[in-house]
Amino acid sequence: MITKEQILHALSHVEDPDLKKDLVTLHMIQNIEIYPNKLKFDVVLTTPACPMKGHIEHACRNAIALFVDKDIEVDINMTSNVTSVDTSQLKGIKNIILVSSGKGGVGKSTVASNLALALAESGAKTGLLDADIYGPSLPIMFGLEGAKPMATQMPDGKTKIEPIEKFGLKLLSIGFFTDPNQPIPWRGPMATAAIKQLFNDADWGELDYLIVDMPPGTGDIHITVSQTYPISGAVIVTTPQQVALADAIKGIAMYKMEGINVPIIGIVENMAYFTPAELPENKYYIFGKDGGKRLADDNKVPFLGEIPLIKAISDAGDNGFPVVLDGDEDISEAYKNIAGRVAQEVSILANK
Numbered sequence: 001m002i003t004k005e006q007i008l009h010a011l012s013h014v015e016d017p018d019l020k021k022d023l024v025t026l027h028m029i030q031n032i033e034i035y036p037n038k039l040k041f042d043v044v045l046t047t048p049a050c051p052m053k054g055h056i057e058h059a060c061r062n063a064i065a066l067f068v069d070k071d072i073e074v075d076i077n078m079t080s081n082v083t084s085v086d087t088s089q090l091k092g093i094k095n096i097i098l099v100s101s102g103k104g105g106v107g108k109s110t111v112a113s114n115l116a117l118a119l120a121e122s123g124a125k126t127g128l129l130d131a132d133i134y135g136p137s138l139p140i141m142f143g144l145e146g147a148k149p150m151a152t153q154m155p156d157g158k159t160k161i162e163p164i165e166k167f168g169l170k171l172l173s174i175g176f177f178t179d180p181n182q183p184i185p186w187r188g189p190m191a192t193a194a195i196k197q198l199f200n201d202a203d204w205g206e207l208d209y210l211i212v213d214m215p216p217g218t219g220d221i222h223i224t225v226s227q228t229y230p231i232s233g234a235v236i237v238t239t240p241q242q243v244a245l246a247d248a249i250k251g252i253a254m255y256k257m258e259g260i261n262v263p264i265i266g267i268v269e270n271m272a273y274f275t276p277a278e279l280p281e282n283k284y285y286i287f288g289k290d291g292g293k294r295l296a297d298d299n300k301v302p303f304l305g306e307i308p309l310i311k312a313i314s315d316a317g318d319n320g321f322p323v324v325l326d327g328d329e330d331i332s333e334a335y336k337n338i339a340g341r342v343a344q345e346v347s348i349l350a351n352k
């Protein structure tokens with residue numbers, strides 16, 4: 001009869017390629033069951049969006065075949081329990097991820113929404129908070145103009161704002177509380193008070209990831225959010241033009257400043273190239289090539305992927321139906337790959 005120890009010994013030869021430790025040391029092997037002709041166990045990864053899932057499962061099968069029994073049936077349940085930085089002050093939220101840029105209009109909100117949706121689709125409990133006090137875009141991008149979140153009374157008697165649920169996400173935007181036709185005369189202190197309410201006074205419940213769509217630049221909101229909450233890291237969005245790259249460098253420098261200290265998860269290059277619908281094989285690098293990759297290399301931060309300039313992406317945002325849900329397979333795949341990379345880097349940071 002095969003023993004549990006034999007199985008653990010075999011799987012101690014399988015390393016998590018990101019965390020650089022073996023699965024047994026990482027306590028990822030659970031619920032081992034042994035039958036005469038069959039083994040069953042769970043592999044508990046650090047994120048459901050893990051891009052290494054298939055690779056790890058394959059390595060487990062090989063290890064059992066090599067060290068235990070090459071003919072036995074192996075039933076592996078690939079599951080996950082998202083790791084977290086210490087977020088005790090925002091109970092229930094495991095990871096807060098900022099989507100940021102130096103320059104405006106480079107596609108933060110589009111990346112943030114599609115990233116959040118891709119994470120939710122992988123099975124992670126995900127929220128999206130639109131922290132762009134000056135130009136909230138979530139209401140339009142999710143077809144929620146005019147939506148008004150409800151207030152609910154919690155068991156402890158406190159009243160909390162109920163995030164709106166759509167497409168499997170919990171959503172809140174400062175835009176739900178303001179008149180879209182009025183410019184918002186928020187001064188610094190008012191804006192920061194409003195943003196703190198969206199974090200603290202909302203009933204987010206249990207979340208693996210709270211994605212925060214940040215305003216452009218490096219202002220009050222960035223400093224307040226970074227200093228008030230435990231942030232897992234920031235995703236920096238840039239386009240390939242010099243002007244955008246120069247501002248992205250400023251954004252990275254701000255997060256690295258002492259007293260702010262937000263880890264950089266990596267760089268997303270948006271509008272990396274243009275592909276006309278009628279010539280799907282052609283790529284036109286109208287804003288220059290590989291600017292985002294070079295920025296990542298120069299700053300020694302991960303490059304998370306690129307998204308082409310495609311009309312469907314913009315149309316989807318305007319129509320309230322983000323492109324990951326509705327676009328063609330290649331576009332969805334590009335966002336899903338980025339989501340996998342983000343989840344992977346967040347797991348690595350949380351396990352450091």
Ligand SMILES: Nc1ncnc2c1ncn2[C@@H]1O[C@H](COP(=O)(O)OP(=O)(O)OP(=O)(O)O)[C@@H](O)[C@H]1O
Pocket residue numbers: 101103104105106107108109110111132135137214215216270271307308309310311313314315317318
């Ligand atoms: N890859 C893309 N292809 C085509 N259009 C895009 C792409 N990414 C973003 N857009 C469009 O570009 C415009 C700006 O994008 P978005 O609002 O996401 O940028 P932003 O960085 O959040 O802007 P702001 O700084 O104003 O918050 C939007 O109309 C959006 O639909």
Ligand SMILES: [Mg+2]
Pocket residue numbers: 108109110132137213214
């Ligand atoms: Mg925006």
